[in-house]
Amino acid sequence: MTGDTPEPMMVPAGLRERVLEASWQARAAGRSVPEVQEISPAEAFSRAADAFYGLLCALADEDWARPVLRDLDVQGLVGHLIGVEEDVHRCLAGDTNVAEADHVSSTQAAATRQAGRPPATTRGEWRRAADRSLDLVRADGDLEAEVAVHGMRLPLSALLVVRAFELWIHDNDIRRVAGLPASVPDGSTLHLMTELAARMLPYGATLTGLREPVSLHLVLTGPGGGTWDVAVGKRAGDPAPVSIVTDAVGFCRLVANRVTPDDLDLHVTGDPGRAAKVLAAAAALALD
Amino acid sequence: MPTTLQEVRPDRAVISRPGHCTAGPPRASVFEVGGSDALLAARLAAGDDHALAEVFDRLAPVVYGAALRVLGEDSAAQDVAQDVFVELWAHPDRYDPAAGSLRTYLIVLARHRAVDVVRSELRRIARQERHYRLSPEQPHLSVSEEVTAAEAASVVRAAVRQLPEAQRRVVELAYFQGLTCREVARAADIPEGTAKSRLRLALAKLETVLDRELLEWS
Numbered sequence: 001m002t003g004d005t006p007e008p009m010m011v012p013a014g015l016r017e018r019v020l021e022a023s024w025q026a027r028a029a030g031r032s033v034p035e036v037q038e039i040s041p042a043e044a045f046s047r048a049a050d051a052f053y054g055l056l057c058a059l060a061d062e063d064w065a066r067p068v069l070r071d072l073d074v075q076g077l078v079g080h081l082i083g084v085e086e087d088v089h090r091c092l093a094g095d096t097n098v099a100e101a102d103h104v105s106s107t108q109a110a111a112t113r114q115a116g117r118p119p120a121t122t123r124g125e126w127r128r129a130a131d132r133s134l135d136l137v138r139a140d141g142d143l144e145a146e147v148a149v150h151g152m153r154l155p156l157s158a159l160l161v162v163r164a165f166e167l168w169i170h171d172n173d174i175r176r177v178a179g180l181p182a183s184v185p186d187g188s189t190l191h192l193m194t195e196l197a198a199r200m201l202p203y204g205a206t207l208t209g210l211r212e213p214v215s216l217h218l219v220l221t222g223p224g225g226g227t228w229d230v231a232v233g234k235r236a237g238d239p240a241p242v243s244i245v246t247d248a249v250g251f252c253r254l255v256a257n258r259v260t261p262d263d264l265d266l267h268v269t270g271d272p273g274r275a276a277k278v279l280a281a282a283a284a285l286a287l288d
Numbered sequence: 289m290p291t292t293l294q295e296v297r298p299d300r301a302v303i304s305r306p307g308h309c310t311a312g313p314p315r316a317s318v319f320e321v322g323g324s325d326a327l328l329a330a331r332l333a334a335g336d337d338h339a340l341a342e343v344f345d346r347l348a349p350v351v352y353g354a355a356l357r358v359l360g361e362d363s364a365a366q367d368v369a370q371d372v373f374v375e376l377w378a379h380p381d382r383y384d385p386a387a388g389s390l391r392t393y394l395i396v397l398a399r400h401r402a403v404d405v406v407r408s409e410l411r412r413i414a415r416q417e418r419h420y421r422l423s424p425e426q427p428h429l430s431v432s433e434e435v436t437a438a439e440a441a442s443v444v445r446a447a448v449r450q451l452p453e454a455q456r457r458v459v460e461l462a463y464f465q466g467l468t469c470r471e472v473a474r475a476a477d478i479p480e481g482t483a484k485s486r487l488r489l490a491l492a493k494l495e496t497v498l499d500r501e502l503l504e505w506s
Contacts, residue, residue, distance in 0.1 A: 006351050006353040006354040006357050006395060007353050007357070008350050009349055009350075009352050009353035009356055010349070011348045011349055012352070014339075015348065015366050015369060016344055016345075016348070017371070018366075018370060019344060019348075019369065019370050019373045019374070020337075020340065020341065022373075022374050023340055023373060023374050023377040023378070024337070024371055025380040026374050026377060027335075027377055027378045029306045029335055029336075029337035030306050030335040030337075030387065031335045032333055032334045032335050033333055033335070033379070033381060034381060036334075094422075098467070120309035187458075194309070205506060208455055211458045217306065217336075217338060219331055219334050219335075219336040219338075219339075220329070220334060221327075221330035221331060221333065224335075225333075225334045226334055226335055227306050227334050227335040227336045227337065229305070229413075234450045236355055243338065244334055245327070245331060245336070267327065
């Protein structure tokens, strides 16, 4: 591109307002472009399950014995995920005992029982458990129905996104110890994750005890990203404006507590102290 | 209901998509994020309304200036500036930071749009001229039509200034003073056939000039 430089001119009064108004009408603020195809939370979970199963099929036998998370090896981690699916089954069947169950301890038995099994057995058991979850969801059909599991009470649609999120994160945990490159969900799935993460930030703030009110302008760049204005912290008092810009995948990894804010390419404006507390609230959303 | 159960209702969180149908500056207490053109482009693609306001505040003076330089008329230049920023917001992915700065991209876009406006007005005036030539009587123009015609005339002035004196004279008589070909000939003291040929030549040259400028700017 070439072109000489025009003289900067005083912008006429009212042009700014006119331009912004016309722009918002052409494209609503907050929506990323190019727009990702909208998919259902069940589809997102199904895709994450397929990707996870594909990874399990690609692992060598020795990979299953690699230490990966907490005191679990890869096989134990897959067992943990079997346990999670089993608790989801119970939740969907109306069993209120799983409502308060701890995400880790309630799945420990399923993790432990994998020891000594052939990897293919564990892999098959997990696939059947995930398929069973999908079958129950499709049979029930009401994605807006409130469900309660592992200390969370949330719409079934949100639970499915949480599940897809967890599968992707553990998929990448396994990839890391197996020496495989990290994976990124497709834009449609990632957008459901960023949307949920943005909406759950106030909940994360309650977990970390963020007291100061913050008016957060969150911009997540890249496929699956978007822009949100979120009220975080206490409602009382004047909220401090904080703007956080980072990429969508990195933010999701922060929400999963797999990276720290220092690992992200962050552009923060506003009170740095409150911004740090918002980021801590994001990381507090991690299940394990 | 379990007492320790945390309620996670993402649909009940105080959250919104920003900026829907709101004009004016972003909240005064929100600061500029700034950053590179690549970051600005990424923010625009993410639907960041603050990013568009920042780009406008930074580059509107040169975008509007570029349009005004071509068009020579404030109202039309504002329209072009609006088109440029709406285009950037609606299709931020059309800007490639690797190809050049956002400033240059918007200036070039403004010039293209401004030249398009001039060319469009020229075509409209040429059609009108043919219509007048074939009509025995001048049609009665409404007030709004007269205003539009006046704006059109001012839009083409900048391009007409580049014509040779003889051609510029007949164009000004025909389009800015509204004379018929016969009256143009009489006022310029030239045969009517010469007036017509100079007009045709002038219109063709204007198109050529604008085409060349368009190529130079792209």
